[in-house]
Amino acid sequence: xxxxxxxxxxxxxxxxxxxxxxxxxxxxxxxxxxxxVRPVGVRDDFFxxxxxxxxxxxLALAVDLAFGVEVPAAxxxxxxxxxxxxxxxxxxxxxxx
Amino acid sequence: xxxxxxxxxxxxxxxxxxxxxxxxxxxxxxxxxxPGGGFWSVTRHADVDRVLxxxxxxxxxxxxxxxxxxxxxxxxxxxxxxxxxxxxDQMRQxxxxxxxxxxxxxxxxxxxxxxxxxxxxxxxxxxxxxxAALVGLPLVLTGPLLGLPAGDWPSLxxxxxxxxxxxxxxxxxxxxRDATLRxxxxxxxxxxxxxxxxxxxxPGNDLVSLLLAEPEVAPGTVVANCYSxxxxxxxxxxxxxxxxxxxxxxxxxxxxxxxxxDLLDTGVEExxxxxxxxxHFMRHARHPVEVSGVTIAQGDAVxxxxxxxxxxPAVFTRPEDFDPARQPNRHLAFxxxxxxxxxxxxxxxxxxxxxxxxxxxxRRITVLEEPMRVRSTFLSGFTRMMVALEPTSGRCQ
Numbered sequence: 001x002x003x004x005x006x007x008x009x010x011x012x013x014x015x016x017x018x019x020x021x022x023x024x025x026x027x028x029x030x031x032x033x034x035x036x037v038r039p040v041g042v043r044d045d046f047f048x049x050x051x052x053x054x055x056x057x058x059l060a061l062a063v064d065l066a067f068g069v070e071v072p073a074a075x076x077x078x079x080x081x082x083x084x085x086x087x088x089x090x091x092x093x094x095x096x097x
Numbered sequence: 098x099x100x101x102x103x104x105x106x107x108x109x110x111x112x113x114x115x116x117x118x119x120x121x122x123x124x125x126x127x128x129x130x131x132p133g134g135g136f137w138s139v140t141r142h143a144d145v146d147r148v149l150x151x152x153x154x155x156x157x158x159x160x161x162x163x164x165x166x167x168x169x170x171x172x173x174x175x176x177x178x179x180x181x182x183x184x185x186d187q188m189r190q191x192x193x194x195x196x197x198x199x200x201x202x203x204x205x206x207x208x209x210x211x212x213x214x215x216x217x218x219x220x221x222x223x224x225x226x227x228x229a230a231l232v233g234l235p236l237v238l239t240g241p242l243l244g245l246p247a248g249d250w251p252s253l254x255x256x257x258x259x260x261x262x263x264x265x266x267x268x269x270x271x272x273x274r275d276a277t278l279r280x281x282x283x284x285x286x287x288x289x290x291x292x293x294x295x296x297x298x299x300p301g302n303d304l305v306s307l308l309l310a311e312p313e314v315a316p317g318t319v320v321a322n323c324y325s326x327x328x329x330x331x332x333x334x335x336x337x338x339x340x341x342x343x344x345x346x347x348x349x350x351x352x353x354x355x356x357x358x359d360l361l362d363t364g365v366e367e368x369x370x371x372x373x374x375x376x377h378f379m380r381h382a383r384h385p386v387e388v389s390g391v392t393i394a395q396g397d398a399v400x401x402x403x404x405x406x407x408x409x410p411a412v413f414t415r416p417e418d419f420d421p422a423r424q425p426n427r428h429l430a431f432x433x434x435x436x437x438x439x440x441x442x443x444x445x446x447x448x449x450x451x452x453x454x455x456x457x458x459x460r461r462i463t464v465l466e467e468p469m470r471v472r473s474t475f476l477s478g479f480t481r482m483m484v485a486l487e488p489t490s491g492r493c494q
Contacts, residue, residue: 047279052171053286058317060290070294073287 004038012048017041023067023086026096030066031082034059046080056080069094102129102138102400102474103163105264108376109472117405126391133167136379136398137388142429144388145406148380148399150434152181155380155399157436163379163400163474164264176321182435191314192322193439195307201446204241208447211237212454220458220488224465227342228482231335232258238447239330243323244303245292253288256281257331265472267480289323326440333374333430333444336478337365338451339468340372343482344419346464354421355456364421365448370428371419373404376477378432403429404477461487 007016016039019028024042032038035049046056060073063085069092075085100107100116107113120127120140127138139145148155160170161178172179177188215233219225235257236250245253255268259281263274270277292305293316300306304326308319345351354364379400382393393399407428408416431438438444462484469481 053282054172054175054317054321056283057286057290057320058315060287061293061316061320064294073290077283077287 004032004036007037007039007041007044007049010037010049012041012044014041014043017043017083019082019086021086021090022096023089023094024082026066027063027082027086027089030059030062034062040082042082042086044081046076051080053077063089066097067094068097099127099129101131102402103131103136103166105472105474108474108477109470111470113376113404114408117402117408121405121409126388126393134398136163136166136400137391137393138400138402139388140402140405140409141389142406142409142412142427145401145403145429146433147388148401149378149429149432149436151386152185152435154383154386156181156383157185157378157380159381159398161378161380163377166379166398172321177325177439178436185435188318189435189439191311192308195304195311196439196443198307199302199304201442204238204443205446205450207241208237208450209454211240212447212451213458216454216458216486219484219486222485222487224483225486226481227484227486228335228339228468228479231339234334234338234447234451235327235330238334238443239327242304242443243292243326244296244301244305249288253285253327254331256285256288257327260285260328261332262471262473262476262478264474265480285324285327286320289320292323293319329438329440330444332476333438334447336374336471336476337368337372337444337448338455339479339482340374340477341368341419342462342484343464343468344371346462346484348461351462352460355460357421358453358456360421361449361452363424363426365445365452366426366428367419367421367423368448368452369430370407370413370423370426372477373407373428373430374477375430375432376404376473376475377402378436403432458489459486460489463487 019025019042028040031040034055035051037049040049056076060076064070067089069089071085071088071092075088117140120138125141125144129135129138139148157179158173158181170179174180177185180188215230219230232254233250236254240247240250258268259277262268263277270280296305296309305319308314308322354360377400379398382395382397382399384395386393407430410416412427431441465483465485468479471478471480
């Protein structure tokens with residue numbers, strides 16, 4: 001089991017924005033598990049946190065199962081933040097299963 | 098002073114062939130220092146074959162393309178091409194099984210229709226950019242194979258080129274190779290995520306549905322496989338006929354092969370050898386290992402130049418002749434060993450259909466100006482080839 005790294009180690013410059021809503025908290029947990037970064041802020045960029053297209057595809061499909069809705073893949077690939085993804089999930093009526 | 102084998106311009110100029118010949122003759126296992134730690138080049142057929150086969154000595158996990166030298170391969174251990182046996186074989190089996198469920202021949206009518214669509218507009222005798230037209234050839238195969246809507250084919254073909262020839266300014270966005278790769282990867286993976294979702298909801302008899310039905314294959318893996326299949330086809334297919342055409346442009350040679358349907362299969366193999374569209378694959382030594390008397394240190398990068406192996410006079414009689422009747426033809430265009438191209442049978446089918454259609458519809462090809470080569474150390478091919486295709490009488494008047 002690899003140990004999670006911090007945002008500082010990765011050189012993330014923006015201030016840490018803690019997850020507020022339930023959807024954001026559930027997403028932050030999902031991202032931390034997959035990226036092995038802890039904590040992750042809601043405005044952090046998935047790809048700057050070490051994510052790549054392969055991981056993003058896995059994550060998009062994992063979100064389908066975790067929240068019971070399909071968010072267009074373009075959301076994660078072009079607006080790769082927890083804030084944007086959470087908003088899209090909430091708008092689609094999804095909830096952590 | 099040796100040429101810089103990692104310089105895309107050396108490849109784009111075509112001078113790479115002379116450099117490979119020099120290395121085969123005088124320094125078959127050659128070290129080139131440089132940024133990223135330097136790399137070994139092997140250029141003889143026997144050594145290239147050995148490096149590609151010997152996964153116990155040479156790993157694929159640390160990147161298989163020269164442009165990844167000195168950087169970790171993000172796909173290492175997660176994608177077929179960047180994985181070693183036994184994990185590689187476990188990943189490959191379900192894909193191979195799913196690909197075998199439908200006989201390849203069942204795709205032939207769709208491929209034939211697609212090839213006709215690509216060649217049709219050129220069968221006028223007027224100047225025609227065959228390279229631009231054949232950008233569509235990979236989708237003529239992967240479209241029906243994966244069940245992709247025809248309206249999506251042109252943009253997918255372009256994205257695949259951005260992923261495989263990112264050093265070529267013609268395919269770059271923003272004049273920057275990293276931005277080009279980033280944009281193309283995100284759009285392709287996003288596209289295949291949506292495809293996997295559609296097929297999860299309503300399966301068909303396409304390869305994506307068949308893969309999703311495999312119990313041990315995760316949906317994310319299906320996305321990765323779609324990407325690998327599209328890229329594999331995009332790299333190989335167009336450049337095989339394109340490499341052959343200038344050799345066939347002498348009317349007697351073209352007519353001779355076109356008139357010998359019995360030589361269609363050997364001719365396709367010769368076109369594969371001649372084109373060697375995947376110019377190299379890279380490996381890293383797992384431990385100190387000797388290749389043709391030279392000791393390669395643990396961790397060193399080794400580039401196996403397929404384009405060079407396929408012109409090695411130790412294996413091919415008169416290697417600089419394009420001979421559609423050549424037999425045997427032990428070319429390495431599809432690689433060798435465990436990573437041997439998974440889609441080789443489909444590529445061969447597509448190429449046989451292509452040349453068959455070309456011979457049936459076109460009685461003479463003239464190359465009108467010097468073709469332009471791709472600027473890439475990996476992808477050996479053409480970005481522009483102006484030709485005149487003279488239609489067989491009775492067609493396309």
